[in-house]
Amino acid sequence: MNIKSKALEVNLASYHVDVSIxxxxxxxxxxxxxxxxLSEKMEAFLKELSHPYRNWGFIVSEARTFALDYFHQLRKHEKGCDAAKLYAKIFASAVKAAQRTEVKSDAADNLLLLTRKMAREGGPQLAEAINVAFDEIxxxxxxxxxxxxKSYYQLTDIAATILxxxxxxxxxxxxxxxxxxxxLNxxxxxWQQEKDCMAWLEKEIGQ
Known part of the structure; x- marks a missing residue:
């Protein structure tokens, strides 16, 4: 029992590392x-991004808050475009690296939401960030x-908004x-692979 406990302590200790942003x-x-x-909240977010063992669920949730709830900062700050590009890359990284399917799905949805918001409200100063978002996808x-x-937020609609x-x-x-x-392909x-499209649709809308 002591051997197992010691091994567990060593294993857990390997995850507790000093993190610099x-x-x-x-x-x-x-x-x-x-x-x-929001300084402490932002610092915790940045440290998690810099951590060798990232909690992607936490990262996606916090990135959504900062990128979407405070989108006006991206629009008006002189470095807002750089920040928007980075958020797009963070969401794309989560789609690739997260282990849980729901986190990958949330990351994809949030990247699409950010891109749509940039198209609707961003103005020409965020055009480069839109390019980066599409490149990442x-x-x-x-x-x-x-x-x-499979996302609810369709790329075709976002592209139409952009144009x-x-x-x-x-x-x-x-x-x-x-x-x-x-x-589109x-x-x-x-949809070709779905045997019963109506059953799938009813499931998605909760009926």
Whole structure:
């Protein structure tokens, strides 16, 4: 019993490491610096991002809060575009690295929500971040990409919003078109594999 306890202590101790915030994430703290009441929350988020054993569920939840609930900071801060690009990469990383399916799904949904919000409200200053978001999605493997195919938030709707409201002069339209083609092919294959589409739809809407 003592041997097992000692082994457990050693194993647990390996997860307790001193974490310094990675410099590449400091822009997120800089953009939120005016919200002093959130400094501890932001620091905990950045340390988790910098930790060798990341809790992706926590990271996705906190990234959603900072990126979406405080989106106005991304829009008005001089480094808001850099922060928005980083949030897009964080969500995409979660889709790839998280172990739990629900965390991967949440990360995909949040990346789509962020992209939609940038298209609707971001203005030309966030065009580069939109490009990065689409690049991150397009670079995912088929298994990870399937979370975007099955998401409630459709890439086609987001692309339509981009073309309607965003300044397209700084957008990579060929890359967006290529991603949409992949997405539509994925949607078509997904529905082909569903034996009873109505049963699936009723399940999704909770009926």
């Amino acid at each position: 990675d410099e590449r994430y400091m822009v997120l703290q800089e953009v939120m610096a005016s919200y002093r009441g 397009g670079n995912l493997g088929n298994e990870e990409f399937s979370f975007f195919v 309607e409201k965003a300044d397209v002069s700084n957008l990579d339209i060929p890359a967006i078109n290529s991603l949409l083609l992949r997405y 994925g949607v078509y294959r997904f």
